[in-house]
Amino acid sequence: MVCFDAFSYEPAWKIIDDKWEVQLHRPLHVAAYFLNPQLHYSSNFRADREITRGLYKVMDILLDDEERDKVDLQLEEFKHARGLFGFQSAKSMRLKKTPTC
Secondary structure (H helix, E strand, O other): OOOOOHHHHHHHHHHHHHHHHHHHOOHHHHHHHHHOHHHHOOOOOOOOHHHHHHHHHHHHHHOOHHHHHHHHHHHHHHHOOOHHHHOHHHHHOOOOOOOOO
């Protein structure tokens, strides 16, 4: 039986972590983080500059000017759980329904 020392894996984990870190900082990933109700309404959610910039970068790519204006207005409703996002049924489903449903 071969026994491996945990330290022998450190270089491999560093490579994996570095690659993973780069992937998670893509605009599409940060937009998904921002728009996921499970994450957005959690107590530790933070929409820092990188997240907001990524969200708007994705909106610039996917939406025309008119659509982007509509979404931008709806984002305020989403951020503050108002309008459709404020209904009790919407709030109760935050932790039950996955964003892909």
